[in-house]
Amino acid sequence: xxxxxxxxxxxxxxxxxxxxxxxxxxxxxYSRFSATTKDNAFxxxxxxxxxxxxxxxxxxxxxxxxxxxxxxTIAQGGDVTSGQLQHQLEMMMxxxxxxxxxxxxxDRGQPIFNIPNVAMxxxxxxxxxxxxxxxxxxxxxxxxxxxxxxxxxxxQFRWVVTLSKSITVQKGGKPVNGVLLLDVNFNQIDQxxxxxxxxxxxxxxxxxxxAGNIVYHPSFSLYMRA
Numbered sequence: 001x002x003x004x005x006x007x008x009x010x011x012x013x014x015x016x017x018x019x020x021x022x023x024x025x026x027x028x029x030y031s032r033f034s035a036t037t038k039d040n041a042f043x044x045x046x047x048x049x050x051x052x053x054x055x056x057x058x059x060x061x062x063x064x065x066x067x068x069x070x071x072x073t074i075a076q077g078g079d080v081t082s083g084q085l086q087h088q089l090e091m092m093m094x095x096x097x098x099x100x101x102x103x104x105x106x107d108r109g110q111p112i113f114n115i116p117n118v119a120m121x122x123x124x125x126x127x128x129x130x131x132x133x134x135x136x137x138x139x140x141x142x143x144x145x146x147x148x149x150x151x152x153x154x155x156q157f158r159w160v161v162t163l164s165k166s167i168t169v170q171k172g173g174k175p176v177n178g179v180l181l182l183d184v185n186f187n188q189i190d191q192x193x194x195x196x197x198x199x200x201x202x203x204x205x206x207x208x209x210x211a212g213n214i215v216y217h218p219s220f221s222l223y224m225r226a
Contacts (some may be wrong), residue, residue, distance in 0.1 A: 004172065007137075007222070010162070024132040028130075047205070048204075049082070052192060052204055053216065055192050056189070056192065056206065059188055059189065059192065060144075061224075063098070063163065063182075063184055064163070065183050065209065066092065066096065066099075066182075067142060067163050067165070067180075068142075069092065069122065069138065070092055070102065070180070071093070071145075071148070071167060071180060072087060073085070073088055074089075074169060075167070075169075077148060078177075079170050079172070079173075079224070080104060080112055080113065080169045080170065080171050081112070081113070081171060081172070086140075089102055089115055089224065090115055093115055097187055097188075098184045098185050098186075098187045099157060099182065099183075099199070100154055100160055100184060100185050101114060101115065101160075101181070101182070101183040101184040102115040102181070102182050102183075103115070103152065103181045103221070104167075104169065104178055104179070104180050104181070105126045105132070105177045105178055105179050105181070106177065107166075107174055107176075107177040108127060108177070109125055109126040109127030109128075109132065111180050112169070112176075112178060112216055113173065118152075118153055119153075120153060121152065121154050124152055126181075128172065130145060130162040131143060131145045131162040131181065132164065132179050133163040135166045135180075136165065136166050136181045138166075138218065139166045140165070140166065142163060142165050143162075143164050143165065144161060144162070144163055145157055145163075145164070146161070147160070147161055147186075148161075150162075150183050154179065156224070158183075158185060159185065159186060160183040160184060160185055160186075161183070161184055161186075162181060163173065163178065163181070163182045163183075163184070164179055164180070164181045165189050166179055167179070167180050169194060189216050
């Protein structure tokens with residue numbers, strides 16, 4: 001009887017020990033699997049962010065190149081009031097879906113031309129805008145603004161980023177100092193960001209590295225559609 005009791009106790013103890021070993025091994029494997037999963041998720045997210053950053057840099061380079069091409073076309077095109085010159089610029093604008101407005105102002109803020117050729121609001125004063133001041137304060141340097149609502153035209157409120165630069169043009173046979181502006185919308189940036197999948201609810205937004213200002217956020221598209 002005692003022998004059977006001892007065997008029973010040993011059997012139960014061995015079974016409990018086996019269960020404890022299985023649980024311990026399971027916890028260790030789960031911990032390692034969880035850590036590996038988190039590490040892989042972090043690496044995948046980092047690769048996605050790096051890819052978005054690379055694509056964004058490429059986009060900024062392409063839109064900057066377009067601006068410089070327009071700048072060069074104006075410099076070599078003679079009088080800025082020439083219909084032929086403005087037709088060339090219109091053709092350049094039509095090659096992209098993200099260009100909104102191309103405009104040239106003299107250094108006092110008076111408009112010389114704008115594409116599309118739509119009447120600007122009488123209350124609009126370019127000389128008070130940060131992109132205008134930035135262009136004059138840094139001659140020859142291409143300035144890129146933070147996102148803002150374009151306020152040139154009546155009943156049009158589009159989110160844009162402004163590229164601006166101070167230039168010297170020929171008007172009526174005389175050199176005139178002014179500011180060249182190119183407004184671009186968020187269509188391309190929106191498309192780049194929408195290609196990114198960060199889990200079920202993750203999304204990409206872009207910050208200004210120097211000041212921490214939001215440059216792009218998916219909710220901007222709601223304002224743009226509005």
